[in-house]
Structures are given as C-alpha cells and as structure tokens.
Amino acid sequence: MRILIKSSRQVNAMRRSCRLVAWILQKLAERVEPGLSTREIDRYAAELIRRVGAQSAFLGYRGFPGHICISVNEEVVHGIGGDRRIQYGDLVKLDVGIVKEGWVGDTATTVVVGVTDPESARLVEVTREALAAGIEQAWPGKQVGDISSAIEKVVTQHGFSVVREFVGHGVGRHLHEEPQIPNFGKPGTGPRLRPGMTLAIEPMVNAGLPGVEVLRDGWTVVTLDRRRSAHFEHTVLVTEEGPEILTVLAEPDLVGKQGAGN
Numbered sequence: 001m002r003i004l005i006k007s008s009r010q011v012n013a014m015r016r017s018c019r020l021v022a023w024i025l026q027k028l029a030e031r032v033e034p035g036l037s038t039r040e041i042d043r044y045a046a047e048l049i050r051r052v053g054a055q056s057a058f059l060g061y062r063g064f065p066g067h068i069c070i071s072v073n074e075e076v077v078h079g080i081g082g083d084r085r086i087q088y089g090d091l092v093k094l095d096v097g098i099v100k101e102g103w104v105g106d107t108a109t110t111v112v113v114g115v116t117d118p119e120s121a122r123l124v125e126v127t128r129e130a131l132a133a134g135i136e137q138a139w140p141g142k143q144v145g146d147i148s149s150a151i152e153k154v155v156t157q158h159g160f161s162v163v164r165e166f167v168g169h170g171v172g173r174h175l176h177e178e179p180q181i182p183n184f185g186k187p188g189t190g191p192r193l194r195p196g197m198t199l200a201i202e203p204m205v206n207a208g209l210p211g212v213e214v215l216r217d218g219w220t221v222v223t224l225d226r227r228r229s230a231h232f233e234h235t236v237l238v239t240e241e242g243p244e245i246l247t248v249l250a251e252p253d254l255v256g257k258q259g260a261g262n
Contacts, residue, residue, distance in 0.1 A: 032111045134150050
C-alpha cells in the first residue's frame with residue numbers, strides 16, 4: 001500500500017478528530033481509580049464517544065469487542081474491558097481511537113493509580129521520554145528508521161525493552177495505514193517522511209524481556225515474563241516546520257460545539 005499524504009483540508013479534519021480523542025482520553029484518565037472495573041471504564045468511554053458525536057474506531061474492528069483498549073500491568077495492549085478491578089499502584093493503559101466525520105484520531109496513555117513501585121514509575125517515565133524522542137525525529141527528509149531508532153535508544157539505555165511484534169502506523173481515513181513504525185530499528189532506513197504524513201507513534205515498553213503472547217481471548221497481549229509494560233501514543237503530523245502533535249487537548253469551545261459539555 002502507498003503512504004497517503006493529507007491535504008490542508010484533510011489535516012484540519014484530522015485535527016478536530018484528534019483533539020476530541022485527546023479530550024476523551026483525559027476524561028478517562030481522570031476517572032481511573034481503585035475498585036473500578038475495566039468494563040466500567042469501557043462503558044464510560046462509550047458514553048464520551050457518543051457525547052462528541054463520534055464512533056469508536058476499535059469496536060468491531062476485526063471483531064474487537066470493546067470501545068477502547070484497557071490493559072493493566074502485565075497486559076501490553078488490546079486489553080478488553082471486563083471484570084478485572086483496578087488496584088492501587090496499578091499501571092492502566094488506555095488506548096482510544098475515534099472516527100469523526102470520516103477521520104480517525106488515535107492516542108494512548110499509561111495511568112499510574114496512586115503511587116506505584118520505583119521500577120514501574122521509572123518505566124512509565126522512560127516510555128514517555130521514548131515517545132518524545134520518536135516524535136522529535138518526524139521531520140521531512142528523515143526516515144521511519146530514525147523514529148524507530150530514537151525510541152529504542154531511550155528504552156534500552158535505561159535497561160528496558162521494546163515490544164517488537166506490535167508497532168506504530170500511519171493513520172487517517174483508516175485506523176491502520178502505511179507506513180508501519182517499529183519501536184526499534186536503524187537510523188537512515190525505511191520510508192522517507194514527507195509533509196502531510198500523519199503517523200501514530202506508540203512505544204510499547206516492557207520492564208523485563210521483550211517477548212509477548214496473546215491470551216485465549218484472542219486479543220489481550222501480555223508480557224511473557226508477566227512483568228509490567230507501559231504504552232504512550234500520539235498522532236503526529238509531519239510539516240515543513242517540524243512535527244505537530246495532533247492529539248492535543250481540545251479547546252473548551254471546540255468540545256462544547258461537539259456537544260461534549262465541560
């Protein structure tokens with residue numbers, strides 16, 4: 001498949017979708033607390049998505065049964081809302097994708113519930129730093145491998161490991177577009193970046209070994225060694241002036257115009 005370059009009009013449409021999904025993610029992160037089930041979080045996500053007049057980009061995608069992905073501790077990505085209850089000290093990964101007026105916004109964060117152990121706290125901060133390092137490479141003329149290498153360098157120098165089976169990706173009209181963006185690789189390799197490319201950059205970082213497996217539900221990805229994992233994601237636009245993070249919080253009036261309230 002070819003890499004799609006978005007026009008100014010298309011980018012503006014994506015900005016609206018991405019700002020709304022960022023607002024939804026913030027509201028969900030604020031709701032996470034001990035005792036809450038992951039199913040209750042998913043239901044709240046569904047309510048927020050309806051409130052802004054959008055649709056879940058995940059629900060029904062290849063049969064996925066949830067409105068968002070909720071992954072706790074050793075769960076890396078693609079967790080399904082269910083009976084698992086949040087505990088103090090947990091790492092809760094929230095991955096949200098919406099479709100608004102035909103355009104996808106995709107973003108994720110890791111919520112630390114209360115105070116966690118030192119290794120988990122460091123894992124979260126390193127993953128956040130790795131995302132920032134990857135985004136810094138999203139300039140015209142750079143290559144996908146420059147993003148991948150920057151992420152991997154931050155992770156490995158802190159003694160953690162990147163998940164290799166699941167990667168970032170292009171995003172736009174579809175949830176997954178070209179190019180694929182691994183969280184490991186060599187600089188100066190892969191497709192060259194051009195203005196108008198929109199990329200979902202998303203490091204998935206394990207405290208222990210990089211290996212993962214999929215549980216019997218066919219979706220939930222967990223670490224093989226059952227140590228904890230962290231995940232952050234932004235949708236990023238490549239521009240002549242450098243990377244623009246599209247999944248920033250919506251202005252209050254924008255959210256209000258979409259019927260979301262405060």
